[in-house]
Amino acid sequence: MKRVFALALGVMTAIGGFVDVGNLVTSGITGARFGMSLTWAIVVGTIAMTLYGEMAGRVAAVARRPVFHIIRERLGVRTALVNLLAFVLLSLLTLAAELGGVALVLELVTGINYLVWVPLIAAAVWLIVWRMSFSVMENLFGVLGLCLVVFVVALFVLPTDWGSLWHGVTHPWVPPREGHPMYLFYAVSLLGACLVPYQVVFFSSGGREEHWTPKNLTEMRFNCVVGFPLGGLLSIAIMAAAAVVLQPLQINVKHLGQVALPVARALGPVGLSIALVGFAAALLAAAAECALSIGYSVGQFFGWSWGKDRRPREAPRFHLVCLVAVIAATAFILTSIDPIAVTVVSVVLGAAAVPLTYFPVLVVANDRDYMGGRVNRRWSNALATVFLVLMVVTSIAAIPLIFFTKAGQ
Amino acid sequence: MLCALLVSAAAAGGCAGPTVTDGGYRAKTAGMLGDISSSLATAQLAVGLDLKGRMALALTDESVSQAESDASSSESSWETRQPPSDAMLALHDRISGPAQDAVSALRKLRIAVRRGDPDAIRTALDGLDEPAAVIDRLSRAVSG
């Protein structure tokens, strides 16, 4: 019974951890603008995330190496440093988006301008990093993040035409007023929202924080293979809710509140409140994970002691990096730049940076000196190679697409 | 650095660059009309749900004020553009009035929602129907 409970908890945290501000925003925007015709991008992104998440988790458990140890060992100092800088800048942008996202949710709850909330939320995120134990953080927010399941419930209450939704999934088409570049831009944004680099760094470093050994492999795989796809399903549900309610009204999603309107229509005040709790929990957890991932990556690159299972005195530089990251992201979002625009740009840039983090993981997952007999199987290598090629293509296309579509406007 | 640059480029993207051709101006106009009609629809949906008791917290208030500010900023940034030809000047004159009407209808709705008087809200909500229909017609004329 205890084991079943642990497994269930793990899956729930994987679901809650998968969904962040990138998924909420991109699913809402694309559902309203493109209906279900971009579902394939979430499916592809989720499969790739599951595959590479499992690899990173396996490397963390068997070789006891978190991602940035591997990156430095296998890419050498200079390439790894470039990689680290790209990762840190990108994660700062993501952190800023998550902080801004929580603040926007609180504005929806209280009616008080989000900029007032930003410093308070930043303080809360830092306190989570500073004091809260790793497992409490993961489990509490993971379970609260599950409130987002109201989107699935809403779909069953709404007059959903399942046949036409399914038709949209299986017959992807480009709406005539959008054009192909716009379609591709949002496809990349959905891929980027599923394949966020910080999530792999967090997942593998979290594995080290919880002292995984090869004994934990089954549990870890179960979390990946069940949790991540369910998280992807949640993203699809958010997209579908927008497609059912917002698309017929030709609403162009620019605010988080619009993403929640379908739930209000289906389930009224209670459902809406649950959805907003889900938003806040998922984004707050993502913000803390993002701040931690910045500390993890820098600490692992330099070989410092890092992690939440050490007292701050024992890992001073790790905590300093986390603190500075939170302050920098807060300052950035306080310039009153639109957090939704920051989110969209951050997921697309994230898609551009994905191969940097994922490629070394793939190589090491094939290295018998690290992994012994637990190297990748042939089929998972075949699949991983296909996705790697796709990620490289996406990565090359991402930045031109940002400029060409003016970041999707 | 690069990230910050890209973000600011993206944020500025909406209002950057002079429009030189008729086609460009037409596209900008269609975009502005699309923004206004999306704002009108959002406000209608949110307030309609509110009147049925399906909204909670500050969501109605926020949705309506965001709709108004989106519509008004999109309209005013469109107004700052110089129409490139006489034909486009005529287009501008045909659209400018209805677009401003839509923005002011949204403003009335926002004020009514702030005051919280159900009758005033209902009247202001009905007041969106007319501009919504006009914007919809113009939008189709411009893109078609």
Next chain:
Amino acid sequence: MRAVELIGAAVYDSDGVPVGAVRDLFFEAVGGQVPDSGRPAYRLRALECGAVGLAHRLGYGHRSITGPWPLTVLMQRLVQNSLIVGWEQIAALGTGRVDLAVRRDQLRWAQQEEL
């Protein structure tokens, strides 16, 4: 002497023909101790020189990497083109430059070398 002075240094043979850059250092436990060396003492036996560093860094030179398929072929081809320079084949060590006492074709290929 520090490893950073060797790794990345350009290597030229006795005729001044470029051989590549130093990618890796091979050590062997032989010979007497010196202060701090501990027991056994490890001596620099050879340098590995190649044109492309990436394949080495990733570990396709000596480690047992089993995949993924197209990459293994590509990387092993890159690694095969590297040469082994024995310490006794070095004529002079300069800043960022290693001059050899032998011609390029007298060097051994890396794939014939067992570690």
Next chain:
Amino acid sequence: MDAGKRFSADEMLLDRQIFDADDQPLGKVDDLELTLPDGGGPPVLTAILCGPTALGPRIGGRIGQWWAAVGRRLRPSDEPYPNRIPLDQVGKVDSTRLTLTVSRDVLDADRMRDWTRDHIIGRIPGA
């Protein structure tokens, strides 16, 4: 140091995580020190070098110089030579980890950590 009969720098040493005798992390192998023996013959590996003053030159360029300068400031009397851990204090080395035979507290090898702890993090309540 015990690393078998033969090994390569890339495969076992450079950029590996260093753990002390109590299993605490103590930086990376940022560089290696080789000494030419008096009697001639090939250089002998005598120490692993770690910390900013060792890493800076490997990064190279301005960033490397700056990082090395940060490290120098934290060294006693601006000593430019990096922290060295003599090879006789290194225990088992394999391709996954490098373990020292002494505790990191004995080595005084990580002044940057101590400085951050004493001047910043230690002053925040709850540290």
